[in-house]
Amino acid sequence: MNRTQVLLAIPGNWSSAEAVSEQISLHSEGYTMAGLLLLEDETGKAFTVEVVERDPALAEAMIHASSGGFTPKIAKGLARHTHIVYLIVDVNDVSDIAAARRAANAILNAGGLGVMVETAGVAYSKDEWQESKEEDLALDYSLLTAITEEEDAYVSWGMKAFGHADVAVPATLEIEDAIHVVHSFNFHLISGGSMFGDGDSFTFEDGKTFTVEMGEDERTSIDNLLHNPFGLIYLVPQVAAE
Incomplete structure (x- = not known):
């Protein structure tokens, strides 16, 4: 498999960039923040994380790129997001794709509102992204392509x-x-x-x-x-x- 990257944008309502790390520690069992890295404890996989201030354009892009999974309530929450977590995943094989989905789940559990797959131009609500926790290549494919x-x-x-x-x-x-x-x-x-x-x-x-x-x-x-x-x-x- 050719080496590549996946870029996921996850907006949320966090009080500060530091609060993202705190919430991951509290609510994302199996993950640890170490500086700009999100570490998966069981596998040792590391993901680069960048936290930035809110971007109203992202919320609009996510609603436009969704297939209808954003209810008016969810859309309103997206519009009010305070920060965005960018999850950058280095991909060497399909196991890294599955790991990317798990890592995004961890950030969603820590307060994320949805996921924008920047490398495919498609977006999902938290419920859509977390609909199944099974390790499934077909599911990974369906989430990361359009x-x-x-x-x-x-x-x-x-x-x-x-x-x-x-x-x-x-x-x-x-x-x-x-x-x-x-x-x-x-x-x-x-x-x-x-x-x-x-x-x-x-x-x-x-x-x-x-x-x-x-x-x-x-x-x-x-x-x-x-x-x-x-x-x-x-x-x-x-x-x-x-």
């Missing part, structure tokens, strides 16, 4: 968290089919399936075949948090010969 409909394609975002390129399929596909193709191909990659090169074919169980076209991610500037340095894969449907 699919959007663009002018001429359906595209995924956030696959760089798993060290892979994002995927695009033509907008001519039915939306249900497009989502199925993107999710299935992405999960094939992150679960250890065979890798593909430019010009290779990928066939689904229903017999539909797509040609893999490797490309650069030119959707955003290189310095944008959403930019995927591993590229963008275009899956082009193959037309069956008559």
Whole structure:
């Protein structure tokens, strides 16, 4: 797996930056703050933490990036947040992805209100993020990635968290089919399936075949948090010969 990073923004109502550490010590069993590091006691994993003052734009971005999980009450709480904890996770393998979700849980338990996945442009309420505590790669994938409909394609975002390129399929596909193709191909990659090169074919169980076209991610500037340095894969449907 390619080495990469995940960046999570977690707003909350803390009286000060120091109070974040205090609340983690009180309410996040299994974690310890040591300066700018959040340490997971059982595994020894360390996560970089940066605490900053409130940013009204983040609350607006989270509501816009959510799938409806922010009730009016939660949205009002987000708007009143006092500080933001940025959780920076170095990812070397999928176990680090699971660790990122656990670490975010610890900060939520210490007063966090929700999670913005800055590397995918998607946001969740506390309840949505903590809906399941099970170790589940499919759940990690669903939380750290997103699919959007663009002018001429359906595209995924956030696959760089798993060290892979994002995927695009033509907008001519039915939306249900497009989502199925993107999710299935992405999960094939992150679960250890065979890798593909430019010009290779990928066939689904229903017999539909797509040609893999490797490309650069030119959707955003290189310095944008959403930019995927591993590229963008275009899956082009193959037309069956008559």
